[in-house]
Amino acid sequence: MKCRKFNFEKDAIIDFINLPKRIYNKNTNMENPKQMRELLLNNHTLSKYFQLDKFLIYDNNDVVGRFCITTYKDDMTAYIGFIEFVNNKKIANFLFEKAYDFVKEKGYKKIVGPVDASFWIKYRLKINLFDCIPYTGEPYNRDYYFKFFVDNKYKVVEHYTSNAFNVIDKFDHNEKIENRYKEFNERGYKIISPKIKNFDNLIDELYCLIIDLYSDFPTFKLVSAKDFKELFKSYKYIINTEMIKMAYYKQKAVGFFVSIPNYYNEVYHIGLSNIFKILKLKRKPKEYIMLYMGVDRAHRGLGKALLGAIVEELKNIGLPSIGALIRDGKITNTYGREIVYKQYEYVLMECDIGD
Numbered sequence: 591m592k593c594r595k596f597n598f599e600k601d602a603i604i605d606f607i608n609l610p611k612r613i614y615n616k617n618t619n620m621e622n623p624k625q626m627r628e629l630l631l632n633n634h635t636l637s638k639y640f641q642l643d644k645f646l647i648y649d650n651n652d653v654v655g656r657f658c659i660t661t662y663k664d665d666m667t668a669y670i671g672f673i674e675f676v677n678n679k680k681i682a683n684f685l686f687e688k689a690y691d692f693v694k695e696k697g698y699k700k701i702v703g704p705v706d707a708s709f710w711i712k713y714r715l716k717i718n719l720f721d722c723i724p725y726t727g728e729p730y731n732r733d734y735y736f737k738f739f740v741d742n743k744y745k746v747v748e749h750y751t752s753n754a755f756n757v758i759d760k761f762d763h764n765e766k767i768e769n770r771y772k773e774f775n776e777r778g779y780k781i782i783s784p785k786i787k788n789f790d791n792l793i794d795e796l797y798c799l800i801i802d803l804y805s806d807f808p809t810f811k812l813v814s815a816k817d818f819k820e821l822f823k824s825y826k827y828i829i830n831t832e833m834i835k836m837a838y839y840k841q842k843a844v845g846f847f848v849s850i851p852n853y854y855n856e857v858y859h860i861g862l863s864n865i866f867k868i869l870k871l872k873r874k875p876k877e878y879i880m881l882y883m884g885v886d887r888a889h890r891g892l893g894k895a896l897l898g899a900i901v902e903e904l905k906n907i908g909l910p911s912i913g914a915l916i917r918d919g920k921i922t923n924t925y926g927r928e929i930v931y932k933q934y935e936y937v938l939m940e941c942d943i944g945d
Contacts, residue, residue, distance in 0.1 A: 593688040622858040670703035686742035708871040748938035771898030795843035803884040844884040851875035
């Protein structure tokens with residue numbers, strides 16, 4: 591076995607991008623090859639923010655594993671990501687050993703992962719419900735990954751859940767949520783769905799709120815408003831605006847709720863073969879993924895009012911939903927518990943570097 595560190599060599603980039611095709615089937619491969627190529631070539635919107643060191647694991651000239659180590663200036667933590675490997679103890683241990691040795695040699699204090707280069711791209715490790723087809727935005731991996739992280743002295747430092755909700759009956763009523771929605775309306779708050787023609791303004795408002803509200807999340811790194819816009823510009827073509835809610839108080843954006851149809855992995859492999867599937871799912875979704883929610887800290891209680899607005903939309907369209915990737919301890923993890931029928935789990939792992 592050998593570990594190859596590479597830069598921009600064409601054959602290595604091809605090997606790196608092709609490995610997930612061996613490990614996953616067409617329904618579970620959640621990697622966007624175009625985005626991956628941009629990152630490997632240092633051409634991604636966010637590439638200027640970090641150093642990406644890239645590695646391939648070979649066994650008898652066959653690619654059997656890969657990983658990247660991401661580092662940031664003035665941060666003594668290294669981040670392991672884009673990690674994929676076949677189900678083999680010897681190979682997994684060799685991969686983790688090479689990652690550890692590289693990080694230790696560079697003088698970093700610990701390794702955190704999985705983090706695919708950035709908070710803004712993908713992070714977290716899935717640990718249950720592997721019989722379910724991955725939903726859009728889900729950090730997906732093989733079921734044996736968690737065991738090999740633990741075997742190589744990684745410990746869980748953060749835990750997240752995604753709550754799957756049944757269809758809400760039109761005649762069901764949650765008095766607390768409905769009263770909260772009514773209360774905030776009476777206090778002068780406006781909760782609306784934005785117009786698609788105002789998409790650029792929506793992204794500006796979301797940037798200001800998200801940068802403030804998510805700044806205490808593990809792995810969070812600040813990006814510019816321009817780069818944030820570039821990252822999220824494609825959302826214009828996949829959102830249905832009735833499932834986006836913005837809350838305003840005295841004409842200032844103070845809360846948001848962002849949901850998208852579940853496109854599964856279709857949006858990561860866009861081409862002529864699946865463009866019609868994407869358009870069909872946008873027009874007639876089977877399920878909604880509630881990706882982002884946040885409320886300005888000065889407006890406590892507004893979260894339930896925002897939820898009330900989304901609940902009414904879900905009642906009207908009669909579709910199930912998933913409240914995605916909620917960090918333990920957040921109040922949003924308690925919303926709608928009575929209609930949760932399954933709960934996905936994810937973790938963030940950490941390995942200390944010894945002397």
